[in-house]
Amino acid sequence: MVTLKIKRQDGDRTWFDHFEVEEKTGMTVLEALFHVQERQDGSLCFRYSCRGAVCGSCAMLINKVPRLACRTQVANVKDEADDEPKDGVAAVKQSEKDEDKNEILIEPLPNQKVIRDLIVDMDHFYSLVDSVRPWIDSQDREPEKVTLMEPSTQEQLERYTNCILCATCHGACPAAARDGNYLGPAALAKAWRFYLDPRSRDKDRDELLELLDSESGVWGCDVVYKCVAVCPKKVTPTPAILELRKKME
Numbered sequence: 001m002v003t004l005k006i007k008r009q010d011g012d013r014t015w016f017d018h019f020e021v022e023e024k025t026g027m028t029v030l031e032a033l034f035h036v037q038e039r040q041d042g043s044l045c046f047r048y049s050c051r052g053a054v055c056g057s058c059a060m061l062i063n064k065v066p067r068l069a070c071r072t073q074v075a076n077v078k079d080e081a082d083d084e085p086k087d088g089v090a091a092v093k094q095s096e097k098d099e100d101k102n103e104i105l106i107e108p109l110p111n112q113k114v115i116r117d118l119i120v121d122m123d124h125f126y127s128l129v130d131s132v133r134p135w136i137d138s139q140d141r142e143p144e145k146v147t148l149m150e151p152s153t154q155e156q157l158e159r160y161t162n163c164i165l166c167a168t169c170h171g172a173c174p175a176a177a178r179d180g181n182y183l184g185p186a187a188l189a190k191a192w193r194f195y196l197d198p199r200s201r202d203k204d205r206d207e208l209l210e211l212l213d214s215e216s217g218v219w220g221c222d223v224v225y226k227c228v229a230v231c232p233k234k235v236t237p238t239p240a241i242l243e244l245r246k247k248m249e
Contacts, residue, residue, distance in 0.1 A: 001020050001021065001022055001023065001102065002020075002021050002023045002032065002074055002078045002102045002103070002104060003018055003019070003020055003021075003102060003103040003104070004018070004019045004021060004032055004033070004036060004103075004104050004106055005017075005018050005103055005104065005105045005106065006018075006019065006033075006036075006044065006106045006107075006117070006118070007106065007107040007108065007117075007118075008044075008117050009108070009114045009116060009117055010116060010117075017041070017044075019036045019040050019041070021035050021036065021074075022035075023074055023075070023078070025075075026073070027073070027074045027075075028069065028070055028071065028072060028073060028074065029062055029067075029069040029070075029072045029073075029074060029077070029104065029106065030048055030051065030058050030069035030070040030072075031074075032074055032104075033046050033069060033106075033118075044117055044118075045115075045116045045117035045118060045119050046058065046060070046069070046117060046118040046119060047118070047119050048069070048070065050070070051070045052070065053068050053070055053071040053164075053232055053233075054164060055164065055166075056068065056164040056165055056166025056167070056168075056232075057166075058070050059109050059166040059167055059168045059171070060106060060107065060108060060109055060118050061105075061106070061107040061108065061109055061110060061171065062077055062104060062105070062106055063077055063080050063104060063105050064105065064107075065172075065230060066109055066110070066167075066168035066169075066171040066172045066230045067168065067230065067232070068166060068168070068232050069106075071232060074104065077104050078101070078102045078103065078104055079101040079102060080104075106118065108120050109167060109168070109170075109171040110171045110172075110177065111170055111171055111173065111176045111177050112124065112125060112167065112170070112171070120167075122167065124180070125165075125167045125170055125184070125186070126165070128170075128183050128184050128186075128187045129165065129186055129187045129190055131183065131187065131211075132183065132187050132188070132190055132191040132194075132208065132211065132212070133194075133204075133208070133211075134187075134190040134191070134193070134194055135194070136194070136197060136199045136200060137201075137204055138199075147198060147199050148198075149198055150198075153196060153198060156196055157193055157196055157197060159234075159235065159236060160189050160190065160192060160193035160196075160235055160240065161193060162233040162234065162235055163186060163189060163190065163231075163233060163235045164232075164233055165186060166232065167186065168230045168231060168232060169184070169185035169186050169189075169226075169227035169228075169230060169231055169235075169237055170184045170185060170186055170227075171230075172226040172227055172229070172230045173185055173226060173227055174222050174224065174226070175220045175221055175222050179215075179216060179220060181216040182216050182220045183212070183216060183217055183220075185221075185227035185237030185238070185241070186227075186237065188212065188217070188218060188221070188237055188240060188241050188244065189235055189236070189237035189240045189241075191208055191212060191240075191244065192240035192241070192243060192244055193240075194208070195208055195209075195244065195247070209244070209247055209248055212244055212248075213248050218241050218244045218245050218248070219245070221238065221241045223238060223241075223242070224238075225238050
């Protein structure tokens with residue numbers, strides 16, 4: 001058996017509930033949550049969709065580390081020590097997790113408003129990403145020919161197009177925790193992706209750098225690489241932020 005210690009929230013009231021779940025081989029944290037919802041407490045709220053680490057909907061804090069519940073194996077986290085990060089994954093902060101083994105602490109993703117239980121309001125996160133204008137503006141021009149892209153550029157872009165907007169990076173970010181206006185790792189990585197894109201115009205690149213040149217932009221980053229450590233798709237926001245800083249110097 002494994003115990004899920006789940007943080008619950010309904011309005012201003014918060015508390016923790018404990019649920020015993022029979023562990024099965026290959027069981028994920030998301031499957032354990034389904035077990036609770038279907039057999040023990042139907043009022044438990046959490047978000048999910050694809051169950052395949054593609055949509056990013058099931059991002060939550062598991063043993064104080066932002067992760068996707070659908071790809072987190074119960075066996076790997078049920079007896080996880082809380083004093084040191086594992087597998088290069090940096091904890092947001094040290095927890096007061098019980099010393100008992102076979103317990104998994106599950107909480108909503110940090111740095112976002114909780115709607116209920118493990119569901120957070122993603123509107124602010126999406127608005128931050130939208131604010132960097134993550135698209136190619138071609139309204140006033142028609143392409144005259146096919147835009148060729150160097151393989152090295154394509155490789156750089158793919159590193160950032162893999163982002164699924166799950167917000168685990170935002171939940172791990174200390175700058176986002178202290179500054180609600182901070183654009184955050186996902187938005188800044190997206191900005192770098194479009195800065196690199198050969199279809200972007202110099203004028204758009206200049207406007208983008210001007211937009212990001214602030215303490216709520218690239219200069220707010222603490223460069224602690226927590227966003228890189230927790231990303232389930234191996235996107236690397238911190239190096240992107242450092243590259244953007246170089247363009248401004």
